[in-house]
Amino acid sequence: MQLGQIIRNFSDETTAGEILMSCNDLVLFTRVAEAADRFGEAVGEYAAGSVRRFANLAGSEDWLGLMNVLERAADPGTGCLAFMVDWSLRQDEVPQVAAAASCTCGGSGSCS
Secondary structure, eight states: HHHHHHHHHHHHHHHHHHHHHHHHHHHHHHHHHHHHHHTTTHHHHHHHHHHHHHEEEEEEEEHHHHHHHHHHOOOHHHHHHHHHHHHHHHHHHHHHHHHHHOOOSSSSSSSO
């Protein structure tokens, strides 16, 4: 199967959710469930969105990393999805870290 077809398949929420479950990576699934909850999405919806975000926003180094995963993975499909979802999770975590670092309220919640 070609990469373009894999990406198209994973853009479907049901397929992305099923493949995410088949990765047997409880930590990754938990991270996705938490992110999905934070954004008001279902797990499959977040996973499918991750694939679309990666396809549209990833840089050259990210694509190179994906190619390395695909070369080494026993199952390129699950490796591809796991890589793209992890990439998306890292992107979604960056604003929270940046916001926390610039906070001057000392935890009172009154930062602007």
